[in-house]
Amino acid sequence: MNRIATLACMLPKAELHLHIEGTLEPELAFRLAERHGVAMPWPDVEALRAAYDFSDLQSFLDLYYAGANVLRTEEDFYDLTHAYLVHAHADNLRHVEIFFDPQTHTERGVAFEDVLGGIRRALLEAEREWGISFKVIMSFLRHLSEADALATLDEARPYLHRIDGVGLDSSEMGHPPSKFARVFAECRELGLPVVAHAGEEGPPEYIEEALDLLRVKRIDHGVRALESDALMDRLAAEQIPLTVCPLSNVKLKVYDDLSAHGLRKMLAHGVKVTINSDDPAYFGGYVNDNFVACVEALALTEEEVIKLARNSIEASWLEAARRDALLAEVDATVAQWRAR
Ligand code: HPA
Ligand code: ZN
Numbered sequence: 001m002n003r004i005a006t007l008a009c010m011l012p013k014a015e016l017h018l019h020i021e022g023t024l025e026p027e028l029a030f031r032l033a034e035r036h037g038v039a040m041p042w043p044d045v046e047a048l049r050a051a052y053d054f055s056d057l058q059s060f061l062d063l064y065y066a067g068a069n070v071l072r073t074e075e076d077f078y079d080l081t082h083a084y085l086v087h088a089h090a091d092n093l094r095h096v097e098i099f100f101d102p103q104t105h106t107e108r109g110v111a112f113e114d115v116l117g118g119i120r121r122a123l124l125e126a127e128r129e130w131g132i133s134f135k136v137i138m139s140f141l142r143h144l145s146e147a148d149a150l151a152t153l154d155e156a157r158p159y160l161h162r163i164d165g166v167g168l169d170s171s172e173m174g175h176p177p178s179k180f181a182r183v184f185a186e187c188r189e190l191g192l193p194v195v196a197h198a199g200e201e202g203p204p205e206y207i208e209e210a211l212d213l214l215r216v217k218r219i220d221h222g223v224r225a226l227e228s229d230a231l232m233d234r235l236a237a238e239q240i241p242l243t244v245c246p247l248s249n250v251k252l253k254v255y256d257d258l259s260a261h262g263l264r265k266m267l268a269h270g271v272k273v274t275i276n277s278d279d280p281a282y283f284g285g286y287v288n289d290n291f292v293a294c295v296e297a298l299a300l301t302e303e304e305v306i307k308l309a310r311n312s313i314e315a316s317w318l319e320a321a322r323r324d325a326l327l328a329e330v331d332a333t334v335a336q337w338r339a340r
Contacts, residue, residue: 004302007337008291011309012329014095014316015276015287017220017243021068022279023084032070052282057201057252068104077118085126091288094326097135099167135164135317142168142175149183168196177209184214193217199224204231226262236270241315245278246294247285258297274312
């Protein structure tokens with residue numbers, strides 16, 4: 001590994017775009033299927049991994065929702081989240097803000113309490129053991145209706161003290177942010193900060209809708225902003241964070257090749273870009289894998305890698321004292337690396 005990739009891996013970082021259901025590795029999927037006596041549609045781990053060959057977002061989502069079928073109990077969600085946090089710790093993540101999709105589970109009869117309870121039990125343990133702080137973001141599935149989202153918000157009401165924000169994911173084309181303007185207004189009234197996937201496959205206008213109609217604090221993905229100079233200028237001027245997921249973009253054919261990714265152009269434009277893994281079990285890597293791949297394919301500089309790590313912490317929802325402490329950890333790690 002070259003020296004800049006080594007620095008990227010060492011740096012303390014935050015992950016801000018991670019679907020916990022997308023961390024389900026094939027080995028764990030088969031273990032959970034066995035736990036529940038569920039038949040898997042694939043003969044073995046290798047066959048399932050070989051099926052991770054996607055043509056677009058929808059082809060991935062079909063497999064992602066099928067995979068989630070083995071997640072049934074509080075213990076399953078604990079095991080899933082714990083396995084992710086082992087990777088997070090190894091990658092020097094000091095803070096994580098993770099999405100969960102309650103509708104994927106409650107529709108199958110899994111209790112909201114078990115989903116959130118299992119996820120949080122693992123997060124609290126990682127905070128105690130490894131000092132990884134966290135936020136939990138409840139995400140609505142945009143291919144379902146506004147009424148479904150409102151019903152899910154109602155179901156979540158007893159748990160809102162354990163939910164730190166709200167997001168919007170799933171099939172983007174044909175499901176613009178405007179479809180959820182009223183739901184998000186209600187979430188904001190409840191004091192929940194909101195984010196939304198926009199401009200992954202959808203046009204720049206979806207990013208503008210997310211900003212103007214949903215009043216999001218961050219844009220998830222947002223890479224199609226590169227098609228609009230005016231939007232790029234706005235994102236830079238308002239310092240709106242983008243949670244970019246480079247390996248995801250290649251796997252889902254947003255870019256043919258990582259060398260064509262617009263990440264570096266966005267940084268140069270002054271946009272507050274962060275690097276995240278999205279669905280690491282499906283897309284070929286966790287946060288450090290994404291950093292290493294970008295260093296290699298885009299020839300990121302030392303300054304850019306440090307900026308990306310700092311951005312991840314600054315774009316988080318951490319309270320000021322911890323945010324500043326983590327930024328000081330970045331400085332200390334850079335000094336240590338330079339002294340080697
Ligand atoms: N985009 C939209 N929905 C998702 C994604 C994504 O990258 N991952 C999981 N759900
Ligand atoms: Zn995502």
